[in-house]
Amino acid sequence: MRHDNLYITGVGAWYPKPVPVEEAIEAGLYDDATRRRSGQNSAAVAGDDDTQPVMAVRAGKLALRHSGLEADEFGLLLHATGAFCGLDGWNVGSYLQQQVLDGNGLSVEVKQQSNGAMAAIELAAAFLAGRPERQAAMITSSDRFERPTWNRWRTYPGLVLGDGASAAVLSRAGGFARIASVATESRSDLERAQRAGVEFTPYPDFDDPKAYPVNLVDRMRAFVDEEHEGRISEVFKRMNEALILSVGRASEEAGVRPEDIDHLVFPNFGKTMLRQEVLTPLGLDEARTPVEFVRETGHVGAVDQFGGLEYLIRAGRLEAGQRVLLCGIGLGFNWTSAVLEIDRTPAPVAG
Template identity: 35%
Template structure:
């Protein structure tokens, strides 16, 4: 989808101060040296249980994005909150909490849960809302945290180390420092069983066992011959489909991309999932910075985009490609064009 009169007006992030390094996790017996060397993730930031729940972090990120945007409460017509993890309470509406504790007002609220692609899926849905209501703006937030005994950030999944954090953005039909040029989404729900697991449960943490995405994935791959190769092929095909679509809609190609934003996953995943197939160099990303934060679930792309805009040299016309993929499986890609360097950029 090519967008007209759609802008990024503000970005924000919240990252806990507490840090747990890979070396500390190895020493505690929660991680292995081999996995650390393969993944390249150096550490994660860990949220406090008492006052850094995902929605509290998301609200702080949202307040920063809102303050930077120049919009008023009355202009925020929609709040969309994406997440992957437990948000701090059961049978509850996290998006309403974020609205009440950041932008306020009476805009509509919605919650998106599409794995690690939740932030970008929320972004695209909000884009459609703002494009259809040209006198409004929207807040998109995403926040996650991962704690034992429910979730082991170091061991729950292969080639992933999960960190805590939140990000937010304000979409505007009026003005902004960057133009949202195009977006695309693509799904392949035949891959949904990969992370589903076996028997159904009656509720979260019903059996009192730590989630093991590794075990679910391995069980799935054992159900058919050559299933691993077929799964990788389908995922690669979907990546090219969504990237090809967003390039076609934007009327550009990879050679015109200045920066790439992706999730903070293991080194092998980013090498073979992004850099090699797309012909992008790591210097065009914020991946080295992200190796000290790990995979923040739904928040990676918003947090990383905020870090890029805060710290990297920007010029009018610079194009940013961001690509996300979430379990289920769903891929989303955006192309954003810088119009001006915002006042909160520290590179100039």
Template identity: 30%
Template sequence: MRFDAPVHLSAPVQVLGEHAQPVSDALAGLLIDEVNAERYAYTALRTSTLAPVRLAALAARKSLESSGVSPERIGQLLHAWTYHQGHEFWSPAHYLAQQVGAVAAEPVGIQQMCNGGAAALVQAACRLLAAPAASPALVTTADCFPQPGFDRWGGDYGVCYGDGATSVLVDRAPHGRSVRLLSAATVAAPVLEGMHRGDAPFSPAPTSGFKTLLPKLAKKEFLTANPTLPFGPIAHDAVTSVVARALRDAGVAADDERLRAAALPRLARHVMAEAYEPAFGEVCAAPIVRLGADTGHLGAGDAVANLSDLLDRDDVRPGDLLVLLSAGAGFTWSAAIVEVNRP
């Protein structure tokens, strides 16, 4: 999808959990073993005692303050998440709109697991192009993975989870620290949806808090039941096709000298080095910046957190192109090409 009309992502903010749990403490507490600690290469995970929506509200206020856009001007607030937001039967997006004073906004919840942040950005951008009179949108994400409901260090394969929230303003005009969205592409593989469902029967009510969520058990059950399903090739093809499509739609060559940096999901180091980075490198020459070793995977927030971190780099300048790659259970992969604006 090419965005010929201007769409800008402004004031990207990440608010991480207020505590950092170093891997040394996780090893001492037997939360992760030495083999996986070395393979995963996380140095720490961020943790919070706050509800995730509280972190999202902090991030949203920072975006609004930094951009100079008043909350009353926000026409839509899209909130994405993967895990429990603090209540079972409610709308966290409406909570956030009320908390930040976005009284005229349409609050919308986005559920696409860890690709939710990227999906929300595209939805917000398309709305601006479809409705010339539409006001700016605010996109937020938030996830926290506390015990005993979630095993952040050892409950999954190839990823450890950190607590944090993100926010970014989506508008036709730039507002301070910003990028222009040139293109976005998405590829899905619903054949893999069972990887996060496994063999467990459908439950009549949420089980959060009654047992520890262990995604790796569902993955093991799914792969055992589907031994010939080529997960690796499916993921490889998804990454190469989604990045190549985003570059093509943006009119950017794979080796364009303006490609300054690329950021990928905050997964374990060995997953990135063995799977994601080689696939990405086949179709794009942008240097990959490894992010998240000191935060963990931020659920739906990786894409915006990565954008914020890239814009903080000294070697990123106006006119540079950045590549953002996002992925989430289901599975869905999204890629976006953005151009850094002048302050």
């Protein structure tokens, strides 16, 4: 959908200290051959005090400050996450609403895995269009990938999982970037690719070796064997088609070709995975992606897109007149693409 008065007016991101890949190799958690394929230098790994909600609060407060808005101007907070939120039996959205926005507006948690923050743009746009008395919405995201649920180094070949949080402020009253268009594609017939070979359970059973740590490779293999006679190429073909449609529709509605966009922010995949599953299908190259950022943090779920945008600002690489493509890919599967037009060179994000 094309937008004429939807803007990003502030962003924020917070990442813990990166752990060099060499340390994981020395500990037997990773291997040099995979490192060469992924090109990963390090992964952002949370410390004991870096819980998912706390990291989200840090990023949200940075985005609020960067926006220059007051908390009482917000009508909505959407929190995107894919992993455990720090505590069962509570509402992380309400916590963030209180801690970041002083209780203003309302809050909703978005569970769409790594596409959550991008999908939240669609939800925030609809909310703001229907509630003209509230001009701003906050999108936060945080994830932390810890054992016994996750093995950050081996969940998926060529992919290293990192920890951190990011946030963005959306407004109808102007900002440094206009969201020219947003387009989402969904392929729910592929959701079994993440659950084949395991069963639903009433509670997490960390003693079940089939279920934990999460092994997306084994689940994908079981899905391909059961439904596609072992032809994984059929699955990737459908995924590539949806990605191309999402990026193509967002670009067309924004009046720009993907190859002419100045900056490309995709999920923080390793270099081989990014090339095979994203860049090659789209006919794009790595040069316009924030490679150095990706290789330091790893894939932080739904955090990657606004985190990448914040990095481009921090690195002084965004200028008025440029365009940015943000693209999320979430298990399930869902793809959301957004084209931004940079109206003015954004101020640095205060740390």
